[in-house]
Amino acid sequence: MTVHAGIDIGSRTIKLVLLEDGRISKTAVTDATYDPIAVCRDLLADVDCRAITATGYGRRLFSRGRSCNVVSEIKAVAQGARFLSAGCRAVLDVGGQDTKVVTLDSRGKLDKFLMNDRCAAGTGRFLEVMAGALSYTYEQFTAAALSATQAEKLNSMCAVFAESEVISLVAQGASREGIALGIHESVATRTLSLMKGLTLSDTIMFAGGGASNPCLRRQIEAGLGRELYVPENPRVVAALGAALCNGEKEKQNGRRQFDAASDQIVRVGGWRA
Amino acid sequence: MAEDYTRMWTDLGLDLKAHDALLGVLGPLYEKTFMQQTDRPEGMKYFDFVMSEVHGLRIKELMDAKAAGRKVFGSFCVFVPEELILAVDGILVGLCAGAEFAPDEAEKLLPRNTCALIKGAFGFAVARVCPYLAAADVVVGENTCDGKKKSYEIFRDLVNDLYVMDLPQVKSEAGRELLRHECKRFAARVEEVSGRTIEVDALKKAIDTVNAKRSAMHRLAKLRAAEPAPISGLDALLANQVFFYDDPERFTKSVNAICDELESRTKKGEGVAQKGTPRILVSGCPMAVPNWKLPSIIESSGAVIVGEESCVGERGTRHLTGVEGNSVDALMDNIVDRYFKIDCAVFTPNPSRLDHIREMARDYKADGVIQYSIQFCSPYQIESGPVERALERDGIPVLRVDTDYSQQDSEQIRTRVEAFVERLQD
Numbered sequence: 001m002t003v004h005a006g007i008d009i010g011s012r013t014i015k016l017v018l019l020e021d022g023r024i025s026k027t028a029v030t031d032a033t034y035d036p037i038a039v040c041r042d043l044l045a046d047v048d049c050r051a052i053t054a055t056g057y058g059r060r061l062f063s064r065g066r067s068c069n070v071v072s073e074i075k076a077v078a079q080g081a082r083f084l085s086a087g088c089r090a091v092l093d094v095g096g097q098d099t100k101v102v103t104l105d106s107r108g109k110l111d112k113f114l115m116n117d118r119c120a121a122g123t124g125r126f127l128e129v130m131a132g133a134l135s136y137t138y139e140q141f142t143a144a145a146l147s148a149t150q151a152e153k154l155n156s157m158c159a160v161f162a163e164s165e166v167i168s169l170v171a172q173g174a175s176r177e178g179i180a181l182g183i184h185e186s187v188a189t190r191t192l193s194l195m196k197g198l199t200l201s202d203t204i205m206f207a208g209g210g211a212s213n214p215c216l217r218r219q220i221e222a223g224l225g226r227e228l229y230v231p232e233n234p235r236v237v238a239a240l241g242a243a244l245c246n247g248e249k250e251k252q253n254g255r256r257q258f259d260a261a262s263d264q265i266v267r268v269g270g271w272r273a
Numbered sequence: 274m275a276e277d278y279t280r281m282w283t284d285l286g287l288d289l290k291a292h293d294a295l296l297g298v299l300g301p302l303y304e305k306t307f308m309q310q311t312d313r314p315e316g317m318k319y320f321d322f323v324m325s326e327v328h329g330l331r332i333k334e335l336m337d338a339k340a341a342g343r344k345v346f347g348s349f350c351v352f353v354p355e356e357l358i359l360a361v362d363g364i365l366v367g368l369c370a371g372a373e374f375a376p377d378e379a380e381k382l383l384p385r386n387t388c389a390l391i392k393g394a395f396g397f398a399v400a401r402v403c404p405y406l407a408a409a410d411v412v413v414g415e416n417t418c419d420g421k422k423k424s425y426e427i428f429r430d431l432v433n434d435l436y437v438m439d440l441p442q443v444k445s446e447a448g449r450e451l452l453r454h455e456c457k458r459f460a461a462r463v464e465e466v467s468g469r470t471i472e473v474d475a476l477k478k479a480i481d482t483v484n485a486k487r488s489a490m491h492r493l494a495k496l497r498a499a500e501p502a503p504i505s506g507l508d509a510l511l512a513n514q515v516f517f518y519d520d521p522e523r524f525t526k527s528v529n530a531i532c533d534e535l536e537s538r539t540k541k542g543e544g545v546a547q548k549g550t551p552r553i554l555v556s557g558c559p560m561a562v563p564n565w566k567l568p569s570i571i572e573s574s575g576a577v578i579v580g581e582e583s584c585v586g587e588r589g590t591r592h593l594t595g596v597e598g599n600s601v602d603a604l605m606d607n608i609v610d611r612y613f614k615i616d617c618a619v620f621t622p623n624p625s626r627l628d629h630i631r632e633m634a635r636d637y638k639a640d641g642v643i644q645y646s647i648q649f650c651s652p653y654q655i656e657s658g659p660v661e662r663a664l665e666r667d668g669i670p671v672l673r674v675d676t677d678y679s680q681q682d683s684e685q686i687r688t689r690v691e692a693f694v695e696r697l698q699d
Contacts, residue, residue, distance in 0.1 A: 057684060074692030098685075109699040112665075113692055115685075 003049040006243025008073065008236070009036050009058025012096030012125065012209065015239035016043045019246075027236045037061060051246040055238050057097065071245045073238045074102055074113045079248075080241030081205045082108040084231045089201035092220070092228065093238070094191065094210025096124045101195050114197045121157040122190035124209045127216070129159050130183045133166045134176055145184045145215040148177035154186045162186075181215070188219035195224070206230045207237035278329045281336060285407040292402045295374060296328060299563055306565045310505055310572075312545045314538070316531035320511050323519060327562070331518060332404045338364055339408070344467050347409030349394060350417060351589035351615060352440055354608050357460050359479035359521070361467035367517030368412065369403035370394035371561030373678040382427050388649040389677040390561070391424050398431040405518070406432065411466055413459075416440050417619045418652050436462055442619055453609045460605065476604050480594045486521045489528035490590040496535045497579045498637045501544025502552065503535040506578020507568050513585045514562045546577040551697040554639035556582035556630050557657065558647045559589075567645055567674060567690075570683060574691045575698075579637040582630050583645075588616060591629070618652035627660055634669055640697045641670040643690070648677045670696055 001020060008015040014036060018026040033039055036058045044052075053069035054062045055076040063070045073093075081091040082104060091102045099122055103111040116122055131141035152174045156162045162183070169179050204224075210216055211234035221227055231237060282292060303324055307317075323331070335345050346358050347368040355365045373389060374396035382395055397403040406412065414425040414437040429435045438455050441448030464470055493512060496503055512528055519527075538544065553576045555568065560583060568578055582588055592614045595607035616626035634642060642664055644657045654675065661671040672693040676682055 057688075072688050072692035072695055074688065075695040098688075110692065110696045112670075112696075113689075115689060 003047075004243045004246040005044070005047060005049040005052040006076070006239040006241065006245070007040060007043070007052060007054050007056075007062065008076065008239035008242060009040065009054060009056040009062055010073075010096055010238075011057050011098075012128075013235065014039050014043065014056075014058075015236045016047075017236050017239040017243045018047065018049065019240075019243045022247075024240065027233055027239070029233075029235050032058070053242040053245045055242040069242075069245060071242055073098075074100060074115075075110050076238040076241035076245065077207055078102050078104050078108075078110045078241065079244045080237035080239070081207060081231075083240060083244055084237065085203065085205055085229060087203050088205050088229070090198070090204040091237070092191065092195060092204060092206050092211075093208040094124055094187075094206075094213075094216070095208040099123050099191055099194060099210070101198055101200075103198050103200065112198055114194055116190070116194060121159060121162075122187050122194075126157075126159050126162070127183065127187060127210075127213065130162065130166060131180075133163045134170075134180060136176075136180070141180055142184075142213050142215045144177040145180035146218070148175065148181035150175075150178050150181075151185045152178040152182035154179075154182045157186060157190055184213075184215045184219050188216060188223055191216075191220055192223040202226070204228050205237070207234045209235050211235075276329065278333065281333060282328075282404065285332075285336075285404055286401060287404060287407060288401040291375070291400045292328075292404075295372075295402045300325075302563055302565075306563075306569050307507060307511065310507065310545070312543075313508060314504055314531050314534045316527065316534050317508050317511075319527045319530070320508070320515055323515050324511070324562075327518065328404050332408060334520065335364060335366070335405075335408045339410070344410045345408050346411050346413055346463075347405055348413040348415070349390075349421070350413075350415045351584045352415050352417065352438065352612055352617070353413045354456060354459065354612060355483050355521075356476065356479045356594060356608055357456070357463050357471065359482055360471045360476040361463050361469040362475075363463065363467055366405045366409070367514075367561065368394065368406050368409070369397040369561070371514075371564040371678075372397075374402060375400035383424065386649050387424070388420050388647045390559070390647055390650075391420050393561075393678060395424070395428065395431070398428065410434065411436050411462075413438060417617060418650070420649070440619070441613075442621060444613065444620055449609065449613050452613050453605075456605060456609050456612070471601055473599060473601055473604065476601060477596065480596055480604065480607070482521050482525075484593045484596070485525045486516065486528075487590045487593055489525045489532065490516065490587075492532045493528055493535070494580060494587060494637070496532055496539060499535075499539040499544065500552075500638060501542075501546050501548045501550065502577045502579055503538040503544045504531070505545045505572055506553070506555070506581070507565060507572055509578070510560060510565070510568055510581055510585070513581060513583075513590070514560070516590070517561075517585070551576040551640045551694050552579045552638055553577065553697075554580045554582060554630070554634050554637060554642045555586075555645055556633075556642055556660070557645035558650055558653050559584040559586075560645070561585060564678060566678075566680065566683065567643070567676065567686065570687050570690050571643065571694075574687060574694050576690075576694045579639055580633045582626075582633055584617070587633060588626075588629070618656045623656065626656070627663055630660060630664065631667065631669075634664070639669070641672065641693060643693065644671060644673045646673070646675045648675050 004019040006017045016028040055073045059070045077093045081088045093100045099116045102113040105111045206228040211230045344363045346365045358365045370390050370393045378399040379392045379395035411434045412432045416422040441451045594611040598604050646654045664671050
């Protein structure tokens with residue numbers, strides 16, 4: 001039995017995927033908190049694995065002082081998508097801090113990618129902040145947006161300005177549901193314009209936390225005029241891709257690094273941060 | 274312990290406290306960026322020394338030259354003809370614009386959405402921390418992009434003496450005539466400031482001096498075509514940056530010494546990166562000292578930079594000035610021809626730049642091109658789209674990075690660069 005781990009240390013959540021002989025044996029998603037490394041330690045307690053690859057914003061912090069591979073979340077999400085859907089040639093990933101669009105070539109290799117600008121406008125975090133501005137939980141927020149008949153127009157995509165715009169709309173007596181839908185629409189518009197920067201194939205996977213938002217998905221699909229493929233657990237696609245990268249590294253290293261001796265299998269839970 | 278230059282800086286009118294703060298950042302940044310590299314050529318020690326004395330010994334040299342009656346010209350652009358300045362025994366130096374300094378002060382004079390380079394130049398000037406600016410008898414501005422052209426209207430009040438060169442925007446006969454006129458007008462100004470006349474022999478010698486400096490850079494550029502790359506992109510960029518500050522003859526000698534060393538390295542098959550390391554060409558806006566953010570990210574993400582298609586790089590140095598002719602007028606024509614070839618993005622259209630990027634990518638065996646734009650630099654940002662599409666059509670992968678002088682986006686840029694390097698490795 002060979003276990004490969006992939007850990008995606010994102011800005012909002014940390015995701016873990018274990019691959020046992022090439023099959024997913026465990027997935028976990030937990031909040032990143034203020035101490036992501038402690039969260040990783042807890043997640044990895046009692047995990048025995050041959051190799052681990054880290055991705056996401058915390059990948060370097062996590063890899064410090066450990067024998068662990070590191071891969072960008074862009075390549076990771078491409079690898080994960082390809083594993084889940086053999087024909088996948090494009091991925092949209094709406095995460096906490098980043099929105100990215102990635103294309104794969106016919107061999108399934110990473111081709112081109114685009115990401116949002118440096119601020120969190122149009123990302124998952126933006127939606128969370130706006131839900132808070134309307135005193136909704138995130139689930140209430142998406143449900144309200146789905147129930148709205150008409151969207152209020154939001155002009156600003158900056159989280160700070162958009163929040164004051166929301167407050168003005170509330171003061172003008174606009175419907176809360178309509179504002180919620182308007183916020184989703186503005187994120188969808190922003191996402192669509194990013195997607196237009198690349199030539200996308202027919203099958204587009206929607207990954208990341210944003211993919212679990214039914215209203216956002218609906219708005220993007222409407223704008224694209226076609227359906228997106230959302231995997232069962234869209235948040236772990238990059239962690240899965242990271243886990244898959246272990247195998248690739250082994251191949252690249254001619255299997256020297258990990259196959260030289262079976263005692264190279266490390267007990268991750270025993271590592272110190 | 275370096276010599277105490279406090280007196281000199283005070284005499285130059287620098288704000289000592291602010292200047293100390295600047296040096297306090299610059300030193301450690303240099304240390305972190307350059308000194309932790311491995312397998313650096315021995316010859317880079319000269320550049321380490323130059324950088325450690327960039328506000329010290331070099332300024333003292335300028336002040337001594339001024340005391341001996343020589344004039345110092347400062348500029349922000351590769352369109353200012355150094356040959357004309359050297360012909361009257363003048364000195365041309367690049368002015369500080371590579372870092373964010375006193376941005377709040379700069380923003381009192383400029384809109385917030387002005388490019389970092391212009392804002393940087395203003396910050397250094399208002400805060401009185403650029404000894405080159407303080408030492409310059411004449412600051413030579415130039416009408417390149419809208420940002421610079423309009424900013425010089427305001428910059429005029431911050432410096433001793435501002436002279437602005439007009440520049441063509443179209444490579445037509447009329448454009449060449451304008452450049453010829455402007456070179457002649459500048460020559461007259463140089464003569465007036467120095468109290469000397471530009472003579473044929475002096476101008477020939479000046480052309481030789483500047484050509485020698487450029488030729489040394491050509492030699493360095495060609496050596497970087499070797500696999501593995503014999504010198505890091507950061508060190509080569511540093512040489513390109515020091516090109517603007519140093520005494521031309523000493524610079525030429527130092528670069529040639531590095532080239533000798535690199536030649537023996539490449540013969541032995543040695544380099545700074547392992548064979549097979551992805552090779553990157555950086556193309557776009559200039560990177561003035563201490564703007565090392567992007568190259569430092571690239572070279573710590575498993576890639577090596579093999580060329581800079583930039584004003585601080587091959588765009589600025591690739592053409593030599595013709596030496597034929599036995600009159601000032603004939604040599605002036607050579608100068609006009611040479612500067613008219615610069616493929617700055619302010620020209621429209623600007624097809625020779627794309628040709629040059631393709632040529633560099635091929636000659637230096639680049640696996641991919643990273644296009645660097647300073648935010649709000651419309652000419653390069655707009656050109657980056659067509660350049661990217663053309664190169665990708667040729668099968669050359671391209672990544673576009675738009676950024677400014679702040680460090681806050683380093684990790685976001687690193688993610689993009691790492692993913693790009695992974696794409697090149699696949």
